[in-house]
Amino acid sequence: MASSGQVSFKLEDHPKLPKGKRIAVVVLDGWGEYKPDQYNCIHVAQTPTMDSLKQGAPDRWRLIRAHGNAVGLPTEDDMGNSEVGHNALGAGRIFAQGAKLVDLALASGKIYDGEGFKYISESFEKGTLHLIGLLSDGGVHSRLDQLQLLLKGASERGAKRICVHVLTDGRDVLDGSSVGFVEILENDLAKLREKGVDARIASGGGRMYVTMDRYENDWDVVKRGWDAQVLGEAPHKFKNAIEAVKKLRENANDQYLPPFVIVDDNNKAVGPIVDGDAVVTINFRADRMVMLAKALEYQDFNKFDRVRVPKIRYAGMLQYDGELKLPSRYLVSPPEIDRTSGEYLVHNGVRTFACSETVKFGHVTFFWNGNRSGYFNPQMEEYVEIPSDVGITFNVQPKMKALEIGEKARDAILSGKFDQVRVNIPNGDMVGHTGDIEATVVACKAADEAVKMILDAIEQVGGIYIVTADHGNAEDMVKRNKSGEPLLDKNGDLQILTSHTCQPVPIAIGGPGLAPGVRFRSDAPNGGLANVAATVMNLHGFVAPNDYETTLIEVADN
Ligand SMILES: O=C(O)[C@@H](CO)OP(=O)(O)O
Ligand SMILES: [Mn+2]
Ligand SMILES: [Mn+2]
Structure with missing residues (x-):
């Protein structure tokens, strides 16, 4: 592997997109897209913010792949997970995973x-x-x-x-x-x-x-x-x-x-x-x-x-x-996840703030940066961890620290000290894993409220947002047969799905700072999490390195 010392981290200017926009990168953990029924907690929950983003389809909302080969897993039957998901999001390439x-x-x-x-x-x-x-x-x-x-x-x-x-x-x-x-x-x-x-x-x-x-x-x-x-x-x-x-x-x-x-x-x-x-x-x-x-x-x-x-x-x-x-x-030997987008952006003057609560803190820092702890450049970055509740299962406190994360992100956006404010909002995933459907509905609502706080701040500063997820979880809480009907166990009880899923996840872009004409390309139907890094680099005004998975966006001329 080329060591960081030998690599040029200089990114080329994007021919059409400006620099200097404040960008919120929001990762909803465990938030996939699935048919709307009573076991889809995202559907059941009130999620007006995420619903409104969906109205932007196909130009500003779409689905991307978050499982299997798209994130470097052995087979298409492998559900996504936070490690491979955030690795792909941060590194912009697909690495054969552990x-x-x-x-x-x-x-x-x-x-x-x-x-x-x-x-x-x-x-x-x-x-x-x-x-x-x-x-x-x-x-x-x-x-x-x-x-x-x-x-x-x-x-x-x-x-x-x-x-x-x-x-x-x-x-x-x-x-x-x-x-x-x-x-x-x-x-x-x-x-x-x-x-x-x-x-x-x-x-x-x-x-x-x-x-x-x-x-x-x-x-x-x-x-x-x-x-x-x-x-x-x-x-x-x-x-x-x-x-x-x-x-x-x-x-x-x-x-x-x-x-x-x-x-x-x-x-x-x-x-x-x-x-x-x-x-x-x-x-x-x-x-x-x-x-x-x-x-x-x-x-x-x-x-x-x-x-x-x-x-x-x-x-x-x-x-x-x-x-x-x-x-x-x-x-x-672990995958050699080098030259992550975080490292590039720091070298190109992008000041970064990253935040989640403890249970997902390493996702937006350690995993995002290719399983590497610490800062690339402490002068350019600030990572904030909000202590998670300890000793409880998260169905007991399904709101978790979503609003605190939203507040920290909002303050970081308004402060003007950062170009990228990146968060992971854990609720859909952490509560989804408990298998408690009612609590997961509450969790999804809280996550949606946190997204709103962040989008409101972006609105205030004329910035850009990009909202996505790392894999599915809360959108499907039951085990199903091939035709999608819930399966019962031998006692006739529903088989509750505590795990992640193989569903695609949404991605949305927007905000007052988004240049007119920016839209999702229609020629990347198989886009996945690894395409997000190049997209984010574009929004910061840069072209991604050649070997990154291609960007999801294009700039239409008028
Ligand atoms: O809790 C975890 O360790 C995994 C599930 O095993 O979830 P996630 O990948 O979302 O962190
Ligand atoms: Mn996750
Ligand atoms: Mn999980």
Whole structure:
């Protein structure tokens, strides 16, 4: 990869569009377009602002692709997600994403030739290999089939003792599916045991309550995981993981199962992590692994009392943070997302403000900038994080911090200190993931109100807005058959969809600063999230670099 030092970041002037406009870039998280029925919370909610933008179709409102190949995922059946969505939005190009890179490395066997695998395999003779990560086939953070291949590959290459620390999902897959995934894994581990590998599940817990916090919202989540995985301590002890998940599901859903450890006949945890062991965090996606990676890797660490810090060989499935080089060892090289639009714009005098609340803060900063933490140029940028509510599920507070984000964005626009004001409004996604339809309707309304605050500010300063989303979620809250009818489970209950979707997302442009004649091109019907960066660069008065995906707009002559 060309290092930033060798690249020219100078952008050419746009032949027709002026510089110096104040531009709001609004990303509604989890806001897709789907047929209007009672399970489409965006349709049910009062969303006058987003509805009015739609009136601008086709010149100033359209749909773009936000899933599958359009965002670098392995197949067209892969729903979009925040990481790949914001990567595409910020980088303006489509990179083969972690899911795909891991698939390729496993298929070719190259994963086993890399430095990362060699490093951990030095522990195989005497130590245990611990695999920690999300157990589902959701394909957002991890995939079961990748875990299965890694188990096979590692055992064939000398791992004699393997402990899997599972995090149950219910967010990228149906709630309740955890039991089936644990059964499949147990079956695989039993086969490994027949071959003489001591392989077992050692601990578990629900992803939102154990380990997979992000952006340092709540370190207790990571601590609960640490206690179970590393120390072998948890409030719930079971002999068998299937039994554990079934029992704990009586009082919690998959996302929030409390931590448990598997114990032997003497009530002793079977798989704490000890000196000499190897650890792999099997998620390919970064955000929800960074905190654990810090706890496993950093010598100086004060976020919680680790009690015991084993001397281990640790590798991530990928490197999760390119700036922090965290973790330093990894099995598969991450996508090299270089020359992002944020970096270009800062080099071309565009002063940027970015804001969200904690749970999505890294989306408009870290993911937007190609999985890179920190500023490109602190003199030109300001990133503001509004603390998220902690310790609740977001259906309890569906308005979240939408209005606070709207206010911060408004103030940044009015201040005149920034050329680009970029926000992520989380409600549709975060509340959509709870599966609570009523709360998601409230969430969508709040998101719409936040958009209005921002558009009003843009109106006041004669600026431009561009409003879009990173993937679908709130527009469809039920699982459906091929013809789109809701599916019922065996008890006759609706199957609630907590996950993202494969629906397209809207994009709208407007504002008093938008030059007359600017409209969406009609010759880019397959446009996706990766086309947005060039579009934004145009609105700032620049032509995007040649290798960026093409712009979505054109300037008609009159
Ligand atoms: O919460 C998350 O981690 C994912 C779903 O797994 O959602 P998003 O991609 O919108 O962040
Ligand atoms: Mn998202
Ligand atoms: Mn989401």
